[in-house]
Amino acid sequence: MSFKKVVIIGAGHGGFQLAATLRQKGYQGSIKLISDEPGLPYQRPPLSKTYLQGKLSDHAMLFRPASFYETEKVELIHDSVTAIHRESKTIELRSGGGLNYDHLVIASGARNRPLNIPGSDLQGVYGIKTRNDADLLAPILGSIKKLAVIGAGFIGLEFAAVAASLGAEVHVIELGERPMQRAISAEMSELFCRAHEQWGVTFHFNSGVSLLEGEAGKVSRLLTSKGEAIDLDCVVYGIGVIPNIEIAANSGLKVNNGIIIDQYLLTSDPNISALGDVANFPCRYFAEQTIRLESVQNAVDQARTIAARILGDIAPYTALPWFWTDQGNLKLQIAGLSIGCDETVTLGSDSENKISVLCFKQGTLICVESCNLAGDHMVARKLLSRVSGLTPEIAKAAGFNLKKWELENRPN
Numbered sequence: 200m201s202f203k204k205v206v207i208i209g210a211g212h213g214g215f216q217l218a219a220t221l222r223q224k225g226y227q228g229s230i231k232l233i234s235d236e237p238g239l240p241y242q243r244p245p246l247s248k249t250y251l252q253g254k255l256s257d258h259a260m261l262f263r264p265a266s267f268y269e270t271e272k273v274e275l276i277h278d279s280v281t282a283i284h285r286e287s288k289t290i291e292l293r294s295g296g297g298l299n300y301d302h303l304v305i306a307s308g309a310r311n312r313p314l315n316i317p318g319s320d321l322q323g324v325y326g327i328k329t330r331n332d333a334d335l336l337a338p339i340l341g342s343i344k345k346l347a348v349i350g351a352g353f354i355g356l357e358f359a360a361v362a363a364s365l366g367a368e369v370h371v372i373e374l375g376e377r378p379m380q381r382a383i384s385a386e387m388s389e390l391f392c393r394a395h396e397q398w399g400v401t402f403h404f405n406s407g408v409s410l411l412e413g414e415a416g417k418v419s420r421l422l423t424s425k426g427e428a429i430d431l432d433c434v435v436y437g438i439g440v441i442p443n444i445e446i447a448a449n450s451g452l453k454v455n456n457g458i459i460i461d462q463y464l465l466t467s468d469p470n471i472s473a474l475g476d477v478a479n480f481p482c483r484y485f486a487e488q489t490i491r492l493e494s495v496q497n498a499v500d501q502a503r504t505i506a507a508r509i510l511g512d513i514a515p516y517t518a519l520p521w522f523w524t525d526q527g528n529l530k531l532q533i534a535g536l537s538i539g540c541d542e543t544v545t546l547g548s549d550s551e552n553k554i555s556v557l558c559f560k561q562g563t564l565i566c567v568e569s570c571n572l573a574g575d576h577m578v579a580r581k582l583l584s585r586v587s588g589l590t591p592e593i594a595k596a597a598g599f600n601l602k603k604w605e606l607e608n609r610p611n
């Protein structure tokens with residue numbers, strides 16, 4: 200299978216990787232990479248971490264310098280795709296005109312779920328999704344004395360850690376009962392909760408936000424659903440995302456919490472693939488249902504699978520999901536998916552903030568969360584990629600060592 204014209208909607212992690220891999224693997228046809236964000240394509244994770252702190256330059260954020268696009272003949276088009284016409288295999292651009300494709304890849308990602316509460320349009324209320332968002336927030340960060348973070352997910356807590364390190368008084372308001380509740384075990388939540396509190400963060404769990412009040416158009420007070428009032432200078436929210444499916448849905452592609460794709464990452468139209476945050480796919484590691492994952496690994500590995508298919512190497516997508524988050528001096532790395540976990544075994548030293556939580560489902564290892572234990576994370580990725588035979592009973596035994604066990608039980 201070979202296509203002369205590949206068009207990619209979205210130049211984030213997945214879109215960029217697809218273009219780069221196609222060229223790396225020798226694809227000779229035309230590649231049009233359409234971005235509705237200004238500037239050169241960049242990495243998103245530093246936006247709530249090092250970039251926000253001024254520790255990473257604009258240049259270091261880029262996937263590749265401008266010369267890459269010229270040398271590799273990847274045509275970067277700054278525009279927004281407004282419609283897909285599947286019968287004629289064309290897309291429409293906001294600036295007018297259109298482009299035709301042999302194969303179209305939708306890598307349009309997701310946008311922040313908006314804060315739908317009174318006062319969310321006041322000045323001083325920020326979401327962090329794009330470089331533009333971080334560029335608005337970074338210059339004022341040092342002067343903020345008191346702020347609230349709405350949502351104790353990965354991004355909210357990364358930001359909370361940065362703000363606390365700069366001396367701000369930080370309040371985190373969270374509907375759930377613990378940090379990162381939907382993504383990690385109670386044991387790991389507890390470690391992160393304790394660390395944030397040591398950095399000066401105050402959590403308000405089981406609590407929503409009912410109102411933001413302002414003075415002279417600028418946010419100055421937050422009222423929680425429990426009636427607490429918090430005076431502040433700034434609010435940052437991270438309450439989840441909405442996949443950018445509209446153009447796909449309007450063109451008649453199947454959608455349901457993302458664009459539905461099969462194990463080959465094809466949509467309901469064989470001329471169109473989708474990947475990354477916008478795609479809902481059958482994951483080998485979550486056999487019960489399809490899933491939409493929001494991670495760099497997922498976007499990048501799906502891009503590689505699609506590039507291979509475009510070049511004739513057709514294989515299902517089977518990569519193990521993994522994630523990371525950096526908060527203060529804590530690096531959490533997660534291998535696998537913990538959905539359905541019914542038993543955990545914790546290894547390591549809580550007092551040193553170095554633990555790995557092994558998550559089991561009906562006696563089978565499904566996920567390993569490692570804090571400040573990069574070695575365990577790498578071992579976990581190996582173990583989870585095969586039928587390991589590791590049970591909770593084995594892991595609970597005195598002196599159990601994950602690395603040693605993996606080595607001793609490695610298949611020949």
Ligand code: FAD
Pocket residue numbers: 208209210211212213214233234235236243244245246247278279280281306307308309327328329354443446474475476477492493494495496498521522523524525
């Ligand atoms: P994106 O990278 O979001 O790219 C999609 C692009 O498509 C965007 O530029 C969008 O504007 C554009 N687009 C949308 N619609 C159109 C259209 N109609 N026409 C043209 N362009 C369009 N993941 C991790 O694994 N680890 C982390 O530590 C981590 N930290 C993060 C921190 C922040 C602040 C954020 C926002 C995300 C973080 N993520 C992290 C998640 C990770 O960045 C995403 O999972 C990843 O970027 C998804 O890649 P993608 O290509 O699917 O979408």
